[in-house]
Amino acid sequence: MSTSPQHTSPAPTPRQLSTPRAAALAGVVFSVLFGTTLILIRIHMPAGHEDSAQWLQNQQSAITTATVLMPFAGISFLWFIGVVRDGFGRYEDRFFLSVFLGSGLLFVAMMFLATAVAAGLVASNTSVADPAAHAEVMNFGKMVMVSASQTYALRMAAVFMISLATIWLKTRLMPRWLAVLSYVLAVALLIVSEASMWVELAFPAWVLVVSGFILARSGRREE
Template identity: 80%
Template sequence: MSTPPQDTNSAPTPRHLSTPRAAALAGIAFAVLFGTTLIVIRIKMPEGLEDSTQWLKSQQSAITTATVLMPFAGISFLWFIGVVRDGFGRYEDRFFLSVFLGSGLLFLAMMFVATAVAAGLVASNTDVTDPTARAEVINFGTHFLVSASQTYALRMAAVFMISLATIWFKTRLMPRWLAILSYLVALTLLIVSEMSKWAELVFPAWVLVVSCLILTRSRLTEQQRTQHD
């Protein structure tokens, strides 16, 4: 009896796509890159938005560096969102997940806008020759940058933290103290976001804490699996 010919064009068996372990480092990369970007852009910025022309002239190279770093910080944040969502597993709640994703993407969009404005300010400092017009452009752009980053982006970051803390609190996927801490930090950001230009650094610091905890737990889980095997 002859053996039927094998189908060489048969499709390969699909395999389950797992989150790479390196993705757990995305939050740490975001915290470092984003924190550096904020410090570089906001350092020596006049509190009352006075003397903006002199600030832009003295910090031109630093601001240019920040505009280069920000896209990489954004990519890392998207990976961080993916890592956090992967941890939800079957406990995903569509309502809080929608708020979580929406606020995270809005935060990132606002920070991209603010950084793009900073890049535009650097270009306008050389393209606009009229001193009076240049001062007005820089003053407007600086107001826009501060509003986009502090008033809007930071509050979206607070909503991101609240939604994530609620998911953790309900599912107990993360320690209860982290959920409570996230609530407190988020409420603080909602209130004091416009009172200090350095309040923005609280969010990357929180992401750093969460990422380190996720990385530590993933390593412990991997060690336990290795011991059982």
């Protein structure tokens, strides 16, 4: 009794993933969403301890919108990190790559923390049993939010820029002037991050410029 030979289908061969060009838009999306979030939260924010409750009451809808946008800004920034790392190719440096990834993730974590505190302040503003205690909670929450965003997140953004600029100088993957500009902005963020609450807008503007270069380069490669 003979048995017919069994035909086995060939195992699928793995294919290398390639970064789609649309992923480069992640930096543009982050710049728009993050910049909008900062502006919404910072509108008429008092610099000191006074009028925190009044600011929260007047800008409640704007702050709520900002807390909705921030998670999407963070997701877009993670995609932006992936796109930038993909551009390194075989020029990856383990040391600077570790600093690059770590500072980027810490930046997102600090901004999520600041936005979560803002969301908590909005939620706690609905029912007030003790106005004096509530005012103290508002002041404390606002100081935590400002410290997390301006003191910690901005400095992590500066480290992110410095590590990336160093990789660009070593590999010449980006124009030299862009790497130098990244150093200058990073040093400015490290030094004057607490001088003005609007300094934070320099980082999304920088991401927008970098994303523009990545999009232009990917467009030339496809031609």
